[in-house]
Amino acid sequence: MVLADLGKRINTAVNSALSNTQDDYATTVDVMLKTIVTALLESDVNIKLVSKLRNNLRSKLLDSKSGNKSTTNAQTKKLIQKTVFDELCDLVDCKSEHPFQPKKKKTNVIMFVGLQGSGKTTSCTKLAVYYSRRGFKVGLVCADTFRAGAFDQLKQNAIKAHIPFYGSYVDTDPVKVASEGIAKFKKEKFEVIIVDTSGRHHQEEALFQEMVEISAVVNPSQTIMVLDASIGQAAEQQSKAFKESADFGAILLTKMDGHAKGGGAISAVAATNTPIIFIGTGEHIHDLEKFSPKSFISKLLGIGDIESLLEQFQTVSNTEDTKATMENLQQGKFTLLDFKKQMQTIMKMGPLSNIAQMIPGMGNMMSQVGEEETSQKMKKMVYVLDSMTKQELESDGRIFVDQPSRLVRVAKGSGTSVFEVEMILMQQQMMARMAQSTKAAQGGGGGMPRIPGMPNMPGMPKMTPQMMQQAQQRLKQNPSLMRNMQNMLGGAGGGFPGAGGMPDMNEMMKMMQDPQMEQMAKQFGMGM
Ligand SMILES: Nc1nc2c(ncn2[C@@H]2O[C@H](COP(=O)(O)OP(=O)(O)OP(=O)(O)O)[C@@H](O)[C@H]2O)c(=O)[nH]1
Numbered sequence: 455m456v457l458a459d460l461g462k463r464i465n466t467a468v469n470s471a472l473s474n475t476q477d478d479y480a481t482t483v484d485v486m487l488k489t490i491v492t493a494l495l496e497s498d499v500n501i502k503l504v505s506k507l508r509n510n511l512r513s514k515l516l517d518s519k520s521g522n523k524s525t526t527n528a529q530t531k532k533l534i535q536k537t538v539f540d541e542l543c544d545l546v547d548c549k550s551e552h553p554f555q556p557k558k559k560k561t562n563v564i565m566f567v568g569l570q571g572s573g574k575t576t577s578c579t580k581l582a583v584y585y586s587r588r589g590f591k592v593g594l595v596c597a598d599t600f601r602a603g604a605f606d607q608l609k610q611n612a613i614k615a616h617i618p619f620y621g622s623y624v625d626t627d628p629v630k631v632a633s634e635g636i637a638k639f640k641k642e643k644f645e646v647i648i649v650d651t652s653g654r655h656h657q658e659e660a661l662f663q664e665m666v667e668i669s670a671v672v673n674p675s676q677t678i679m680v681l682d683a684s685i686g687q688a689a690e691q692q693s694k695a696f697k698e699s700a701d702f703g704a705i706l707l708t709k710m711d712g713h714a715k716g717g718g719a720i721s722a723v724a725a726t727n728t729p730i731i732f733i734g735t736g737e738h739i740h741d742l743e744k745f746s747p748k749s750f751i752s753k754l755l756g757i758g759d760i761e762s763l764l765e766q767f768q769t770v771s772n773t774e775d776t777k778a779t780m781e782n783l784q785q786g787k788f789t790l791l792d793f794k795k796q797m798q799t800i801m802k803m804g805p806l807s808n809i810a811q812m813i814p815g816m817g818n819m820m821s822q823v824g825e826e827e828t829s830q831k832m833k834k835m836v837y838v839l840d841s842m843t844k845q846e847l848e849s850d851g852r853i854f855v856d857q858p859s860r861l862v863r864v865a866k867g868s869g870t871s872v873f874e875v876e877m878i879l880m881q882q883q884m885m886a887r888m889a890q891s892t893k894a895a896q897g898g899g900g901g902m903p904r905i906p907g908m909p910n911m912p913g914m915p916k917m918t919p920q921m922m923q924q925a926q927q928r929l930k931q932n933p934s935l936m937r938n939m940q941n942m943l944g945g946a947g948g949g950f951p952g953a954g955g956m957p958d959m960n961e962m963m964k965m966m967q968d969p970q971m972e973q974m975a976k977q978f979g980m981g982m
Pocket of ligand 1: 568569570571572573574575576577598601604652653654708709710711733734735736737741
């Protein structure tokens, strides 16, 4: 069973408990627990942990209720939701007190260890890209002299990801190669140096000894063990064996995509008291997600993860650019350059499906449109904007009205059609109007109330709650209408508002935290 199914089953169990009005409270809790327990076991979660979770949940739910008999229905629902959520988080959390954070302007060495074929080399590159995107100067060292072709693999990955690398075709001593690589990158003031070591099996003592020697020489700030999630509960035994030799401080679980029974590996690993810090979700260099129990469970249950979204946005956004856009917005302006910067920020945040998963209820929608298509359209938009002159970019876009020949030139330069350029200009115009209406609203001009997921359009009539409900009902019954609307608003065929024609990110963040959003998600049958 894949994890998405697990999330759905837990959700269904909780939702039917919430709507159960026939049974008494204790029976309702027991029925719900039975379904949750079965789903967890079928997802390969460690039986001891499931049993502990069941007992904790049961006593917490029954104790809280018996201590406070006068609770309302709404309070009981909240109690069930929160308790289930907290217990699931505990299941995958091993509460590391001092998570490692590389420091800027310092040398941070990260050493990778793991079984053969677990995904070490791929994950080294993914992590290098992750830190490089966050402004670190990152280098990769290949200390795998055991497997023929290991250096070539790392080299190819590194070149593709534009990450400097070090390795040797002739030297067979991994300790020497590792120490030379570190010395080289240290001299060149690299901030994060990632060392890939050869894969080993836990019965291969000599290779384990080699790993200890490399570790002594590179003196890592952090050692990460890479584990293949598809090995399920065997993850516990593997991680224990490695822990005895290389005292790794963190785990990166790979292959959490596809049909891996990730629940098994996650819970088994959590039982070794070592935090999982990242999960690999595909073969692409961007398929790496920071693991945090709360985020993971939120996504598992389809209730989004705004915290991670904000964190990610803040890490990748350029403060100078954001400041300039904010200043423009305060003046009621939104130029083509602002539009371009916003889009680049979104693209830097990683695969759109990862971002969509963090937004309540958006994960599903993204899958309807397709990652590839959306990314392609976004890239095209950047090519169009790249083909404009500085003067054009800094304008509000109306400059093109007087110079239609420039439209043709921009389309040619970007390999797109005039129609596509016009569409982008239209989207930027929509956002510029939003900026103006926000400014007017700040000055007491009013404007229509914000509907989650839709930009403010000046001049549109106010929506009453009944109208809104009807609109939501229609969208619920007609998914293609919903898609069309998103296409219209996002322009790029994006699966969530703004994927293509990105409204102001801060506005989007506010929108996502809007209680109406939660309500709407519920009406669409999404989330808890
Ligand atoms: N689907 C999926 N495949 C992955 C992921 N991470 C790695 N892989 C694939 O797993 C295979 C093995 O990955 P490598 O990076 O070569 O593994 P390794 O641990 O370096 O292998 P050794 O050097 O032999 O120890 C490759 O085909 C990768 O593309 C992931 O998160 N998801």
